[in-house]
Amino acid sequence: MSEFDLIRRHFTRAMPNALLGVGDDCALLQVSDGKVLAVSTDMLVSGTHFFADADPYLLGHKTLAVNLSDMAAMGAVPRWATLALSLPYGQSISYSLPHPEGEGTNDSLREIKIDDAWLEQFSAGFFALARQYNVDLVGGDTTRGPLNLCVTIMGEVNAQQALRRDGAKAGDEIWVFGKLGDAALALAHLQGKAQLSDADFAACASALHQPQPRVALGLALHGIAHSAIDISDGLLADLGHILDASGMGAQLEFADMPVSAALKGKGALVQHCALAGGDDYELCFTAAAHHHDELLCLARELNLPLTRIGKVVAGTGCVVHDAHGATIQLESGGYEHF
Ligand code: ADP
Numbered sequence: 001m002s003e004f005d006l007i008r009r010h011f012t013r014a015m016p017n018a019l020l021g022v023g024d025d026c027a028l029l030q031v032s033d034g035k036v037l038a039v040s041t042d043m044l045v046s047g048t049h050f051f052a053d054a055d056p057y058l059l060g061h062k063t064l065a066v067n068l069s070d071m072a073a074m075g076a077v078p079r080w081a082t083l084a085l086s087l088p089y090g091q092s093i094s095y096s097l098p099h100p101e102g103e104g105t106n107d108s109l110r111e112i113k114i115d116d117a118w119l120e121q122f123s124a125g126f127f128a129l130a131r132q133y134n135v136d137l138v139g140g141d142t143t144r145g146p147l148n149l150c151v152t153i154m155g156e157v158n159a160q161q162a163l164r165r166d167g168a169k170a171g172d173e174i175w176v177f178g179k180l181g182d183a184a185l186a187l188a189h190l191q192g193k194a195q196l197s198d199a200d201f202a203a204c205a206s207a208l209h210q211p212q213p214r215v216a217l218g219l220a221l222h223g224i225a226h227s228a229i230d231i232s233d234g235l236l237a238d239l240g241h242i243l244d245a246s247g248m249g250a251q252l253e254f255a256d257m258p259v260s261a262a263l264k265g266k267g268a269l270v271q272h273c274a275l276a277g278g279d280d281y282e283l284c285f286t287a288a289a290h291h292h293d294e295l296l297c298l299a300r301e302l303n304l305p306l307t308r309i310g311k312v313v314a315g316t317g318c319v320v321h322d323a324h325g326a327t328i329q330l331e332s333g334g335y336e337h338f
């Protein structure tokens, strides 16, 4: 199959949001009156962000979901995406799971093949989510190479309503939607760093493989949140970006962190997964305290657990207290590539 057949077959669908989409040198896109373009790129690299044998349907979902999560965190309406793919097409890839402590690798080599059936599943997962959020895939690039998936997402937002990182104010309450740490717990299990029962693994695996972007929440926070971010590298690392950008500090209560039944009672893993685990794709935001009750109502409407985890204070840094008021020291921050 030629590159162009592959694009036509797997990555060309209806594009009602575009003046011109896949097939020309550029896509032509019209931004609505009064709105600005919100643009973000996220790349998923085999071996770093996912195991090469990941279910291709779920991988298609996640490739778009992590990008939609950035739209949610900005309070933007997602409309268009491009997809740059590097594919070891037609090749079998052997790989081994990383060793729990990072020294060497496990002996068991696994093999997968990136072929038409794989692409069929990948694009089905991608487009199912794209349809759900009314996003058109309007272009991209396709080359042969190591498995690498890169989406640029574009959306619209009123510039005054965008949920930026630099707006947190002293006295703001800090909120988190959903649960923290489930994706990191599932990953720890896959890496042999934690042993979960089948039921516990089933409960947290969907957080890792099929994160749900909180786009509706991001839009609902217009006029309420002073700042927002999506948690992709761990709560402390990502909240840290808000605090740095806003020139503020924070005090958090560990007892208030929303953790799932699967994670509760897992000892040191609870702190690690909830505070520094990656891949949550839940929103963390700050809002003035007088919005407290309104936010709890909103959470009931969206049927999501919304939890106040602490407050913004003047100063720098983020202090986490345990149930006895003592400061929790974490060994590592969030995920860092370099
Ligand atoms: P160019 O030569 O200008 O780089 P290409 O030949 O790479 O264009 O791509 C042809 C068309 O297909 C372009 O419109 C491009 O945006 C689109 N395209 C390429 N790869 C993908 C993909 N993976 N998904 C969606 N569209 C793609």
Ligand code: MG
Residues within 6 Å of the ligand: 140, 141, 142
């Ligand atoms: Mg090209």
